[in-house]
Amino acid sequence: MINRKLxxxxxxxxxxxxxxxxAKMIFDREDVLATGTEYKFKIAPIDPSDPFRxxxxxxxxVNNTIDVEDNQFWTDRETVYVTFxxxxxxxxxxxxxxxxxxxxxxxxxxxxxxLTNPDILDRFVKLVIDLPFDRFYMEEFKANDAxxxxxxxxxxxxxxxxxxxxxxxxxxxxxxxxxxxxxxEEIVRLEQLNKN
Amino acid sequence: xxxxKDIDELRYAGIITNQEAFKIREYYAEKAELSxxxxxxxxxxxxxxxxGLGIILIIAHNWDELSKITKTSFAFLPLLxxxxxxxxxxxxxxxxxxxxxxxxxxxxxxxxxxxSLVSQIYNIPGNLGSFMLLWMLLxxxxxxxxxxSVASLLYLIGITYYACETGYWSFHSSETYFYWLLLLxxxxxxxxxxxxxxxxxxMIFHNWIIPLSIVISLGTLADxxxxxxxxxxxSLFGMFCIIGNSLFFEFQNTLNNAYKIVGSLGTIGLLLALxxxxxxxxxxxxxxxxxxxxxSPEFLAALILTILALVLIFFQQSxxxxxxxxxxxxxxxFYLGLFTLFSAVLINAFVLVIGIFKIMEGVKNDHxxxxxxxxxxxxxxxxxxFFDADLSFILRGILFVxxxxxxxxxxxxxxxxxxxxx
Numbered sequence: 001m002i003n004r005k006l007x008x009x010x011x012x013x014x015x016x017x018x019x020x021x022x023a024k025m026i027f028d029r030e031d032v033l034a035t036g037t038e039y040k041f042k043i044a045p046i047d048p049s050d051p052f053r054x055x056x057x058x059x060x061x062v063n064n065t066i067d068v069e070d071n072q073f074w075t076d077r078e079t080v081y082v083t084f085x086x087x088x089x090x091x092x093x094x095x096x097x098x099x100x101x102x103x104x105x106x107x108x109x110x111x112x113x114x115l116t117n118p119d120i121l122d123r124f125v126k127l128v129i130d131l132p133f134d135r136f137y138m139e140e141f142k143a144n145d146a147x148x149x150x151x152x153x154x155x156x157x158x159x160x161x162x163x164x165x166x167x168x169x170x171x172x173x174x175x176x177x178x179x180x181x182x183x184x185e186e187i188v189r190l191e192q193l194n195k196n
Numbered sequence: 197x198x199x200x201k202d203i204d205e206l207r208y209a210g211i212i213t214n215q216e217a218f219k220i221r222e223y224y225a226e227k228a229e230l231s232x233x234x235x236x237x238x239x240x241x242x243x244x245x246x247x248g249l250g251i252i253l254i255i256a257h258n259w260d261e262l263s264k265i266t267k268t269s270f271a272f273l274p275l276l277x278x279x280x281x282x283x284x285x286x287x288x289x290x291x292x293x294x295x296x297x298x299x300x301x302x303x304x305x306x307x308x309x310x311x312s313l314v315s316q317i318y319n320i321p322g323n324l325g326s327f328m329l330l331w332m333l334l335x336x337x338x339x340x341x342x343x344x345s346v347a348s349l350l351y352l353i354g355i356t357y358y359a360c361e362t363g364y365w366s367f368h369s370s371e372t373y374f375y376w377l378l379l380l381x382x383x384x385x386x387x388x389x390x391x392x393x394x395x396x397x398x399m400i401f402h403n404w405i406i407p408l409s410i411v412i413s414l415g416t417l418a419d420x421x422x423x424x425x426x427x428x429x430x431s432l433f434g435m436f437c438i439i440g441n442s443l444f445f446e447f448q449n450t451l452n453n454a455y456k457i458v459g460s461l462g463t464i465g466l467l468l469a470l471x472x473x474x475x476x477x478x479x480x481x482x483x484x485x486x487x488x489x490x491x492s493p494e495f496l497a498a499l500i501l502t503i504l505a506l507v508l509i510f511f512q513q514s515x516x517x518x519x520x521x522x523x524x525x526x527x528x529x530f531y532l533g534l535f536t537l538f539s540a541v542l543i544n545a546f547v548l549v550i551g552i553f554k555i556m557e558g559v560k561n562d563h564x565x566x567x568x569x570x571x572x573x574x575x576x577x578x579x580x581x582f583f584d585a586d587l588s589f590i591l592r593g594i595l596f597v598x599x600x601x602x603x604x605x606x607x608x609x610x611x612x613x614x615x616x617x618x
């Protein structure tokens with residue numbers, strides 16, 4: 001009987017862990033969304049399909065590199081802390097990267113870097129920063145149309161496509177993807193209405 | 197059942213007593229009950245898998261019309277249902293295999309569903325490796341708490357996928373080694389199955405999934421000195437052959453003896469691959485000797501597996517089979533291969549000897565399957581040589597005819613021998 005109670009006790013512990021982990025994922029993201037700093041990142045998406053997670057568009061960012069003097073011996077795939085600034089046109093660019101966590105601000109992103117030209121003769125190295133908010137999930141039947149809407153916006157050079165991202169304390173949450181200030185979901189909804 | 201009808205006849209004829217008739221009836225009644233139970237278990241598990249997968253697919257649609265809160269609540273719904281079902285099973289139905297296995301299977305998929313839906317709602321970046329790791333860790337305790345073999349099998353499949361994702365399909369990282377720790381997590385259940393229910397279907401499934409998972413995942417250790425992985429794989433396949441030939445498997449159906457099949461086919465497959473010149477040319481001219489180091493994961497894997505295989509041979513009680521010794525001879529051949537191409541010739545000779553040994557073993561035991569396996573090994577060797585040897589068409593043709601005649605002659609002789617013996 002004690003054995004049975006013990007098993008039940010362990011089961012409750014496991015069940016709580018199973019509830020806690022996804023709940024923690026939600027609370028962390030909600031906190032970033034509520035109190036983080038908002039940035040606009042210029043993007044260029046393509047559309048693969050992930051069997052586990054439905055449909056999404058993959059986003060490639062434009063301003064994701066920084067040239068730095070290689071006096072810190074950066075290695076490929078190492079973890080770095082990145083701060084951002086906003087250009088005059090309103091879009092984000094990389095301000096600074098460091099190996100240590102910034103202590104004076106919460107407005108930074110924890111991510112990994114990739115070395116592009118690890119040429120030892122070069123004084124400067126180009127570091128590509130992994131911007132980890134690279135998936136925007138769409139409803140199954142809309143992902144394809146969203147892709148087409150994006151392709152069209154690429155051909156039309158007057159249109160600007162960007163991602164709205166909230167950043168706080170190392171974490172980032174992708175809020176929306178917009179074409180000329182209109183949410184891609186809204187554009188697809190209107191286009192599907194027009195088709196029907 | 198026919199035998200049940202015959203019982204009365206046998207009883208009237210005085211061949212069996214009333215008591216014996218009763219015992220026979222009871223035996224068959226029990227057996228029927230058991231197979232009915234087994235059917236329930238199969239349908240219960242299949243149902244839970246289908247419903248679980250169905251829920252994941254429905255969620256994957258990513259309903260835009262629903263608000264974030266509604267979507268999130270829906271994500272937690274299957275998880276809660278699964279947990280309630282498992283809780284109920286633990287309190288009321290702890291002895292029912294059907295309840296334990298089906299409820300756990302459902303909960304297993306529900307955990308995956310909630311993690312993937314939350315990732316989707318919040319556009320959490322897609323790192324399939326960390327997603328699988330989290331899912332498997334949250335489900336590992338279910339194997340022991342629910343005493344569920346299906347959870348164990350799903351877990352083994354999940355961690356193998358995780359090993360592939362981190363080891364083969366993405367940038368090589370230290371994460372790859374996690375697989376071995378995760379595998380250790382499932383082994384106590386395997387041991388319990390072996391002790392308590394060695395003849396069960398779940399045991400047979402585990403006997404297949406575990407060696408396959410290890411074979412698939414071992415390759416993730418390959419880094420700079422990948423050539424050494426061949427030694428690891430030969431030792432691993434050698435170990436499987438030894439396990440497959442152990443007393444435990446001796447009286448089992450060949451198809452249920454996964455260790456023997458995986459070990460034997462793996463050994464022959466590798467030998468055939470290495471019977472070509474290209475591997476040895478590569479080994480000699482490549483940078484193997486420069487990148488070799490004693491601390492490399494490949495060397496450690498090769499060392500550990502070879503020692504384990506030798507220990508197993510030492511404790512083996514049955515007669516030594518030629519397949520079990522390949523790994524031992526391969527090490528000097530590999531070393532020789534660093535200096536000369538003669539190793540390729542030795543490997544070819546080795547395959548030929550194995551083929552001949554198998555044919556002899558089959559003839560001795562009057563086992564057509566083993567004879568033909570030996571013939572197939574030799575045929576495969578000849579086919580391989582056709583690709584790179586500068587033999588004339590006439591010679592190749594003659595060789596094929598000879599092997600074909602060999603097939604006919606051996607099978608015919610053995611069948612004839614059997615007939616005269618009958």
